[in-house]
Amino acid sequence: MTISVSMTVNGKTVSGDVEGRTLLVQFLREQLHLTGTHVGCDTSQCGACVVHVDGQSVKSCTILAAQANGTEVVTIEGLADGATLHPMQEAFREHHGLQCGFCTPGMLATGYDIVRRLPDADEARIRRELSGNICRCTGYHNIVKAIKAGAEKMSAA
Amino acid sequence: MTSHIKMDERVERDRLAEMVQAVIGKPLDRPEGALKVSGAAPYAMDRLPANACHGVLVRATVSNGTLRDMDVDAVQALPGIRAIIADDRLLRNPAQGMAGEAPIQGPKDIAYFGQPIALVVAETFEQARHGAQALKLRFEADGTAIVAPDDPKADIETPEDEQDSTGDLDAAMQTARHTVDAHYTTPGHVSAAMEPHASIAEWNGDRLTLYGSYQMLRFNRAELADALGIEEKQVRILAPYVGGGFGSKLGIGPEAVAAALAAKALGVPVAVAMSRQQVFESVMRRSETDQHIRLAADEQGRLIGIGHEALVSNLPGEEFSEPVTQATPFLYQGDHRVIGHRIARVHRTCAGSVRAPGEAVGLTALEIALDELAAASGIDPVKLRLINIPQKDPSQDIPFSSHMLAEALEEGAKRFDWDRRRSEPGAVRDGEWLIGMGMASAARVNMLIESKARVTLNANGTGTVETDMTDIGTGTYTVLSQIAGEMLGLPMDSVETLLGDTAYPPASGSGGSFGAASNGTAVLLACEEIRQQLCERLDCDMQGLTLKDGHAIVGNRRIALPEILDGSRLVGEGHVEPGKAEETVRQATYGSYFAEVAVNAITGETRLRRMLGVFAAGRILNPKTARSQCLGGMTFGIGMALTEELIHDPRDGHIVNRDFAEYHLPVNADVPQIDVVLLDERDAWANPLQAKGIGELGICGAAASIVNAIYNATGIRIRDLPATLDKIIDGLQSRTD
Ligand code: FES
Ligand code: FES
Numbered sequence: 001m002t003i004s005v006s007m008t009v010n011g012k013t014v015s016g017d018v019e020g021r022t023l024l025v026q027f028l029r030e031q032l033h034l035t036g037t038h039v040g041c042d043t044s045q046c047g048a049c050v051v052h053v054d055g056q057s058v059k060s061c062t063i064l065a066a067q068a069n070g071t072e073v074v075t076i077e078g079l080a081d082g083a084t085l086h087p088m089q090e091a092f093r094e095h096h097g098l099q100c101g102f103c104t105p106g107m108l109a110t111g112y113d114i115v116r117r118l119p120d121a122d123e124a125r126i127r128r129e130l131s132g133n134i135c136r137c138t139g140y141h142n143i144v145k146a147i148k149a150g151a152e153k154m155s156a157a
Numbered sequence: 158m159t160s161h162i163k164m165d166e167r168v169e170r171d172r173l174a175e176m177v178q179a180v181i182g183k184p185l186d187r188p189e190g191a192l193k194v195s196g197a198a199p200y201a202m203d204r205l206p207a208n209a210c211h212g213v214l215v216r217a218t219v220s221n222g223t224l225r226d227m228d229v230d231a232v233q234a235l236p237g238i239r240a241i242i243a244d245d246r247l248l249r250n251p252a253q254g255m256a257g258e259a260p261i262q263g264p265k266d267i268a269y270f271g272q273p274i275a276l277v278v279a280e281t282f283e284q285a286r287h288g289a290q291a292l293k294l295r296f297e298a299d300g301t302a303i304v305a306p307d308d309p310k311a312d313i314e315t316p317e318d319e320q321d322s323t324g325d326l327d328a329a330m331q332t333a334r335h336t337v338d339a340h341y342t343t344p345g346h347v348s349a350a351m352e353p354h355a356s357i358a359e360w361n362g363d364r365l366t367l368y369g370s371y372q373m374l375r376f377n378r379a380e381l382a383d384a385l386g387i388e389e390k391q392v393r394i395l396a397p398y399v400g401g402g403f404g405s406k407l408g409i410g411p412e413a414v415a416a417a418l419a420a421k422a423l424g425v426p427v428a429v430a431m432s433r434q435q436v437f438e439s440v441m442r443r444s445e446t447d448q449h450i451r452l453a454a455d456e457q458g459r460l461i462g463i464g465h466e467a468l469v470s471n472l473p474g475e476e477f478s479e480p481v482t483q484a485t486p487f488l489y490q491g492d493h494r495v496i497g498h499r500i501a502r503v504h505r506t507c508a509g510s511v512r513a514p515g516e517a518v519g520l521t522a523l524e525i526a527l528d529e530l531a532a533a534s535g536i537d538p539v540k541l542r543l544i545n546i547p548q549k550d551p552s553q554d555i556p557f558s559s560h561m562l563a564e565a566l567e568e569g570a571k572r573f574d575w576d577r578r579r580s581e582p583g584a585v586r587d588g589e590w591l592i593g594m595g596m597a598s599a600a601r602v603n604m605l606i607e608s609k610a611r612v613t614l615n616a617n618g619t620g621t622v623e624t625d626m627t628d629i630g631t632g633t634y635t636v637l638s639q640i641a642g643e644m645l646g647l648p649m650d651s652v653e654t655l656l657g658d659t660a661y662p663p664a665s666g667s668g669g670s671f672g673a674a675s676n677g678t679a680v681l682l683a684c685e686e687i688r689q690q691l692c693e694r695l696d697c698d699m700q701g702l703t704l705k706d707g708h709a710i711v712g713n714r715r716i717a718l719p720e721i722l723d724g725s726r727l728v729g730e731g732h733v734e735p736g737k738a739e740e741t742v743r744q745a746t747y748g749s750y751f752a753e754v755a756v757n758a759i760t761g762e763t764r765l766r767r768m769l770g771v772f773a774a775g776r777i778l779n780p781k782t783a784r785s786q787c788l789g790g791m792t793f794g795i796g797m798a799l800t801e802e803l804i805h806d807p808r809d810g811h812i813v814n815r816d817f818a819e820y821h822l823p824v825n826a827d828v829p830q831i832d833v834v835l836l837d838e839r840d841a842w843a844n845p846l847q848a849k850g851i852g853e854l855g856i857c858g859a860a861a862s863i864v865n866a867i868y869n870a871t872g873i874r875i876r877d878l879p880a881t882l883d884k885i886i887d888g889l890q891s892r893t894d
Pocket of ligand 1: 038039040041042043044045046047048049050059060061062
């Protein structure tokens, strides 16, 4: 059974036919070719697939594409302003908040969300808020540093 | 055209030090950082062709036996199903690192639970997954299969060339003033690279292109060709971005071969992505270990004997076995020595390389034993290690190429305020938390692997590096660009490094911490070749040529490179091979760890409070990427100490905790303040860069510092990792009783 869905993704209206069981992450990656959103675990632990749905950070492997019908989705590809990186992206790059980069889109999406909700979060709070994102490469240190730096950049912007 | 070196002896001349661009050794950012933060770096599954089909692997649900039949018709009738591939060329398990040939093939003979046995291909991923789940299988199971290494019926091999003994350890244990004689166990681990294995195969006539997630492309190409029964030159593998490896992507895997076979059969590209559960079950695990360690020391704590005997496991017929005792022969002194290595043949997921095979678990156990000796003899743990550092490799009687263990221990102790540690266990309390400090040495063998690279100085004065080397997150793009930039006098934005394509010269690949040093040497040599060609054009000798900021300076002339090149380009190739230096000297990297833990006096829960690692690995090419490697390695150590553990069902050996919900990787909340200090060192025996491997050093022994800190906090000695609270709480109770 196919279902027609339409939503706004990174500011553009998109639509497509999906199966009832199609996950949002598959729809984004395969139909919209937004491959910056990654699949790392299949059990909702790793957070490599985090996107924003109607302003909330959501693991796109845990919701169906059909559930996202009519929503506004922002993926990693929609964070930058054209060729200019978002301050949070700039902070990750600068503070070496990545190695292999596979967890990075999800970390960024979560980091952005943390700062928006808790602009003054300290290191301990950032770590707690990042509990749904796993990184096997970095030991998290530089990620936390990047999010703090990103927060400062965002409030200065 | 090719500059070649075989490392037979020391390379006295430090070429990089003679250069003036000043980019080597600098904490420069990754050139590919912007791509990665924008979601634009293409990983294996990100290049799906429009007409591609999806394949999902089907697994065996018995641990030993034969696949009798599959209900193919019922699945073929489902919507979207295109094929069910059960070709005899499917792999039983991935190839071991650097095998260069296909591993055991043939899906019908089942050797472990979770073994891939077929591929269901459909138009969409969802259809293929449904088909794979719906496929009914009939096995003839052999119910007597041994699935646990400690099963008394297990077949145990004792390879003769892996046993070693000098002196008389038994006698030394009898007469020694202080001894330790204990068994230590570590469970199985997984690499858990965040990108699950995935391949997209596309044929053009009889030529195959594979987008994959692999660490060692030149070997992987040979393995894939061999598995398919075609020529190497018919295969091209692309892996420009790899979402982590840690050993799990050393050898070609079942998904790559299955994708290639399906794509050939159907005449369309086929993508096969493993689920995380499939990665757990059918990619490599680190073997569990049982380690018997004996230490004999005199009154002053000087070691007179060391015994280290390990039992590991693997599937019948697999060559690899976890080299647990790898660092034991050279780390500490002692005349009476025993090394033992036994392999239990069990029907569990294949065992292979997981970050720092050998030292990761072997040194961890040895360093816990050293802590026991420190406690038994009343000698400070740092001092105990310092007084036992040998002058030369005590097992082979050869000198060390360079050795900075003492400096690492002393520097670490100073920075960590080690002298504030109370030596008696359980002496420090903070509310309901017991506080303790522990430490351990780090060591890892250093390797060099044959490697080639090509560097082009383009007519416009920019440089291009090409090699089939991979960047698995380690920073290869960055450090190779730095080496070329330094050697050719080019700023970083004038150098482009192209990796991860077997069309480029064959490199060492990423593994065993040897990538940057091996392949970096090939890049250095290729640049030397270009410098030579420039000298010819400028009519000067090598000494007289200075390259900086895109200019050549010769005598009092300063000429822009494009002017010299005059519309042409210069190409140099570099080729490095290991040589006699491997045997003439003992090459290794060293370091130290210091950890402070808080153990809850009521629940037994351990929280790591702070951790320090001090490492010496020759010239540090880029302190930013090197430091990151160490942070990541130490975090693996935290997992090994406290949470990570593969659990096998005792009946059929299947992995019970085959996802991240149940296999507990360290998360943010587990990782406190970690500091890394990199010591300044050069090792002229290692390679012309004088750099050594650093990707694995940070895990080798790290867990021991935490376990030793738990002892200092509580007086409870954990010899069975991980140190979960259930193992601690008993001891806490008996202490209060
Ligand atoms: S893939 Fe969504 S949380 Fe891991
Ligand atoms: S950078 Fe590799 S998993 Fe986070």
